[in-house]
Amino acid sequence: xxxxxxxxxxxxxxxxxxxALENLSQWSEPVLSSKYVGEQRKGVGTQRVCELSNSVTITxxxxxxxxxxxxxxxxxxxxxxxxxxxxxxxxxxxxxxLLSTESEVVLKGGILGRLLEPIMLxxxxxxxxxxxxxxxxxxxxxxxxEGKHSSLPRVSGVC
Numbered sequence: 001x002x003x004x005x006x007x008x009x010x011x012x013x014x015x016x017x018x019x020a021l022e023n024l025s026q027w028s029e030p031v032l033s034s035k036y037v038g039e040q041r042k043g044v045g046t047q048r049v050c051e052l053s054n055s056v057t058i059t060x061x062x063x064x065x066x067x068x069x070x071x072x073x074x075x076x077x078x079x080x081x082x083x084x085x086x087x088x089x090x091x092x093x094x095x096x097x098l099l100s101t102e103s104e105v106v107l108k109g110g111i112l113g114r115l116l117e118p119i120m121l122x123x124x125x126x127x128x129x130x131x132x133x134x135x136x137x138x139x140x141x142x143x144x145x146e147g148k149h150s151s152l153p154r155v156s157g158v159c
Contacts, residue, residue, distance in 0.1 A: 001102070003129065004098060004100050005157065006099075006156045006159040010092075017135070026134075027138050027144065027145075028131045029131070030052050031052060034050045037049055046065070047059060060074065080107055103128070129154055133152035133154060
C-alpha cells in the first residue's frame with residue numbers, strides 16, 4: 001500500500017517532524033505513546049516502542065535512513081502480523097513537500113491470513129489516510145490536531 005500527501009511546507013520542516021520519532025502519538029491516533037529504546041535517536045538501528053490504544057505494545061527498528069530524504073523501519077509484535085515494513089519519504093515538489101509512505105504487511109495464519117487481507121487493507125488505508133491528514137495538520141500548524149483525526153479533510157496526493 002502506498003499513500004501520498006502534499007504538505008504546504010518545506011521538505012526540511014516536514015522531515016524534522018517525521019524524524020522526531022518519539023512524537024508519533026501527535027499524528028497517529030492509535031498510538032498512545034512512543035519512546036526510544038537505547039540512546040540512538042536516528043539512523044539505522046534506532047528502535048522505538050509504541051503503546052497502542054488497544055493495549056498492544058509494538059517495537060520498531062530502523063533498517064534504512066537517508067537523512068532528510070527517507071527512512072524505513074520494520075515492526076515487531078503486531079497482532080496477526082508475520083512481517084511489517086514501512087518506508088517514509090519526503091520530496092520537494094512545486095515549492096511544497098510530497099510525503100509518501102509505503103507499507104508491506106504479511107499476515108500470519110496461512111489461508112486464513114490471506115482471507116483477512118482485504119479487510120486489513122481497508123482498515124490500513126483508513127488509518128493511513130487519518131494519519132496523513134493529522135501529520136499534514138501538525139506540520140502546517142505547528143501543533144497537533146485536537147479532534148478525531150478522521151474528521152480532518154483527506155489530503156491531496158498531488159502537489
